[in-house]
Amino acid sequence: xxxxxxxxxQTTIQDGGRIGFYEVGMPPSGAMDKxxxxxxxxxxxxxxxxxxxxxxxLGPTLEFKVDTVIALTGGDIPPKINGELVPxxxxxxxxxxxxxxxxxxxxxARVYLAIAGGIDVPQIxxxxxxxxxxxxxxxxxxxxxxxxxxxxxxxxxRTPIVGARIEDKYIPTFTKKHEIRVVLGLCSYRxxxxxxxxFFAIDWLVTPEANRVGYRFSGERxxxxxxxxxxxxxxxxxxxVDLGYxxxxxxxxDGVEPIALLNDAVTGGGYATxxxxxxxxxxxxxxxxxxxxxxxxxxxxxxxxxxxxxVKNQLExxxxxxxx
Amino acid sequence: xxxxxxxxxxxxxxxxxxxxxxxxxxxAMAITEELRKxxxxxxxxxxxxxxxxMVRFDPDKIHPDELIAKLKDLEQTVSINDFEISxxxxxxxxxxxxxxxxxxLMRFRDRHQDPTSTDLEYAARINGFESKEELIKAITDSPYxxxxxxxxxxxPWCYQMVPREQQIEVPKYVRPRTFTPxxxxxxxxxxxxxxxxxxxxxxxxxxxxxxxxxxxxxxxxDFKDSMTFPRQGDVFRYRSITLEEYEEIRKxxxxxxxxxxxxxxxxxxxxxxxxxxxxxxxxLRRLYA
Amino acid sequence: xxxxSTKVLAAIPGMFYRKPSPEEDVYLNEGDKVEVxxxxxxIEVMKTFYEIKAEKAGxxxxxxxxxxxxxxxxxxxxxxxxxxx
Numbered sequence: 158x159x160x161x162x163x164x165x166x167q168t169t170i171q172d173g174g175r176i177g178f179y180e181v182g183m184p185p186s187g188a189m190d191k192x193x194x195x196x197x198x199x200x201x202x203x204x205x206x207x208x209x210x211x212x213x214x215l216g217p218t219l220e221f222k223v224d225t226v227i228a229l230t231g232g233d234i235p236p237k238i239n240g241e242l243v244p245x246x247x248x249x250x251x252x253x254x255x256x257x258x259x260x261x262x263x264x265x266a267r268v269y270l271a272i273a274g275g276i277d278v279p280q281i282x283x284x285x286x287x288x289x290x291x292x293x294x295x296x297x298x299x300x301x302x303x304x305x306x307x308x309x310x311x312x313x314x315r316t317p318i319v320g321a322r323i324e325d326k327y328i329p330t331f332t333k334k335h336e337i338r339v340v341l342g343l344c345s346y347r348x349x350x351x352x353x354x355x356f357f358a359i360d361w362l363v364t365p366e367a368n369r370v371g372y373r374f375s376g377e378r379x380x381x382x383x384x385x386x387x388x389x390x391x392x393x394x395x396x397x398v399d400l401g402y403x404x405x406x407x408x409x410x411d412g413v414e415p416i417a418l419l420n421d422a423v424t425g426g427g428y429a430t431x432x433x434x435x436x437x438x439x440x441x442x443x444x445x446x447x448x449x450x451x452x453x454x455x456x457x458x459x460x461x462x463x464x465x466x467x468v469k470n471q472l473e474x475x476x477x478x479x480x481x
Numbered sequence: 482x483x484x485x486x487x488x489x490x491x492x493x494x495x496x497x498x499x500x501x502x503x504x505x506x507x508x509a510m511a512i513t514e515e516l517r518k519x520x521x522x523x524x525x526x527x528x529x530x531x532x533x534x535m536v537r538f539d540p541d542k543i544h545p546d547e548l549i550a551k552l553k554d555l556e557q558t559v560s561i562n563d564f565e566i567s568x569x570x571x572x573x574x575x576x577x578x579x580x581x582x583x584x585x586l587m588r589f590r591d592r593h594q595d596p597t598s599t600d601l602e603y604a605a606r607i608n609g610f611e612s613k614e615e616l617i618k619a620i621t622d623s624p625y626x627x628x629x630x631x632x633x634x635x636x637p638w639c640y641q642m643v644p645r646e647q648q649i650e651v652p653k654y655v656r657p658r659t660f661t662p663x664x665x666x667x668x669x670x671x672x673x674x675x676x677x678x679x680x681x682x683x684x685x686x687x688x689x690x691x692x693x694x695x696x697x698x699x700x701x702x703d704f705k706d707s708m709t710f711p712r713q714g715d716v717f718r719y720r721s722i723t724l725e726e727y728e729e730i731r732k733x734x735x736x737x738x739x740x741x742x743x744x745x746x747x748x749x750x751x752x753x754x755x756x757x758x759x760x761x762x763x764x765l766r767r768l769y770a
Numbered sequence: 771x772x773x774x775s776t777k778v779l780a781a782i783p784g785m786f787y788r789k790p791s792p793e794e795d796v797y798l799n800e801g802d803k804v805e806v807x808x809x810x811x812x813i814e815v816m817k818t819f820y821e822i823k824a825e826k827a828g829x830x831x832x833x834x835x836x837x838x839x840x841x842x843x844x845x846x847x848x849x850x851x852x853x854x855x
Contacts, residue, residue, distance in 0.1 A: 389501025401535035403488030427630035433489030
């Protein structure tokens with residue numbers, strides 16, 4: 158059992174996500190940075206879909222009531238056990254009575270806390286991920302609150318080795334300027350050629366409206382090609398006949414501020430989508446904070462698939478090393 | 482001509498038409514149904530939408546270009562002429578012009594095209610109706626095809642089964658509201674919707690549905706198999722009700738005893754497209770028989 | 771009388787506000803006396819408002835960040851001078 162002394166800003170239970178229900182409008186939820194999430198579970202010997210705590214910006218204070226093994230990965234929000242700094246990306250031993258707390262965030266935005274066995278909450282549609290908008294998954298469908306008690310689950314498949322550490326080359330570092338790769342397309346024909354160029358040419362600032370639903374960026378106005386709106390679309394030039402939104406797709410309502418749709422986003426609607434963040438860079442998006450800047454980089458589908466393979470191979474190599 | 486687009490490395494988006502029509506929605510339904518039947522490995526989600534559809538896939542199992550080739554093939558071979566839809570006709574009771582929706586929409590007048598009237602009055606005027614009562618009559622006279630599900634879990638986009646010249650069309654809000662009440666009945670573009678849960682939204686608001694669209698506890702009969710009620714292809718008839726009936730239905734919903742009035746129906750796109758009025762009359766006759 | 775200055779830091783990134791809402795007065799003026807737990811300002815991020823509270827009692831010496839500016843985590847917001855007899 159783990160007691161929540163202080164919940165942090167937004168700490169939720171997340172796993173690999175609620176997959177296969179997009180057609181009824183159910184977004185996947187799940188860990189925003191799937192790479193860090195996966196590594197945290199590997200370090201404590203959990204199976205691939207075990208639930209972890211996703212910690213955003215400001216860490217919680219937790220008290221462990223049992224001896225266990227944990228690992229912390231993701232952005233650099235320095236963790237402390239009983240007030241002493243401890244390393245991230247390493248398997249750590251916990252004794253009953255230990256308190257875990259955090260310093261201010263140094264870089265990145267989200268930390269994953271894996272506990273051997275995962276966190277035991279009911280599975281909803283095959284997942285324990287929290288989706289706060291509909292109040293499902295996780296602990297009562299919400300972020301953690303002071304006084305909550307978390308039960309440890311049985312999602313472990315290997316015995317973890319305390320002190321096992323991920324090699325530095327596998328540990329991502331996060332700065333305040335980011336490059337995010339996207340595949341241009343979907344309804345990008347709606348933007349003028351000049352606006353398409355500007356989309357890739359400027360640094361976009363992440364506004365305070367940046368959460369698990371999506372990130373909103375400020376920069377400059379983008380313009381749409383003049384046309385008579387097709388029947389059923391609505392009158393704004395950024396409107397299309399309501400359609401499905403891929404996870405990671407970017408839209409620009411009224412041309413004003415681009416929004417990247419992420420894990421808890423709406424699954425469809427009536428705004429023209431212009432590009433989609435590639436799966437490997439969705440991990441990076443999850444580590445971007447408000448007030449940081451993003452430059453979008455256009456890549457081909459083959460480059461996107463190659464980047465995906467790189468992440469997959471890295472996780473495979475980490476798995477091999479930890480199993481040795 | 483259909484457009485095939487990559488949605489990153491996990492989605493293919495297919496726009497069959499830029500414009501909404503019953504034909505194109507039936508086409509999206511027919512293609513996605515065929516794709517579902519084929520049960521191809523590597524397909525994660527099949528999401529039909531209004532004039533388009535989207536497929537989520539696992540690129541480790543199927544290359545996107547291979548999938549696109551497959552989908553283009555379906556576009557050629559699947560015809561709505563030999564497509565049959567098995568669905569439900571559903572009676573959906575709506576309290577129009579209700580106090581809760583009006584309270585909510587008055588809070589966002591600065592985001593609306595016409596801050597001086599309500600959404601119903603505005604929509605009636607721009608669609609050439611004499612009064613909001615006439616608009617409500619037009620909305621409730623003919624049934625709708627549930628043409629897409631999404632936005633949030635269960636939200637049904639509904640397209641009225643009437644000829645183009647009779648379609649009601651309204652713009653979306655100038656800037657979206659940050660609040661929409663749960664079960665609000667809205668209209669945007671050529672689509673009617675019911676918001677399953679409270680949240681942001683940009684559609685014009687006309688009323689409140691007495692009945693749930695999303696039920697996370699899955700207590701009542703219609704939610705036994707799923708937290709969401711609407712399915713694509715369903716035929717919804719929106720019926721205007723009094724405050725008295727609204728309160729009676731709400732009581733049943735809260736007690737968990739409510740059950741939607743539904744009838745099963747099998748129909749072809751052809752019957753709808755050739756004689757929408759006849760189809761509509763047939764639907765209402767069966768529903769209330 | 772002894773005095774010691776501490777800096778009040780932003781725990782999270784976001785938009786810093788010195789007022790509870792645009793129409794209301796600031797929580798604190800420079801020179802005001804502060805008790806432990808008093809609200810110094812708000813930071814808005816992810817559609818939530820996080821209260822920055824005084825961890826020590828004293829005098830709010832000066833603000834280092836203006837009302838309605840974007841701050842990074844760890845950024846200095848104000849100087850608090852503790853006083854003890």
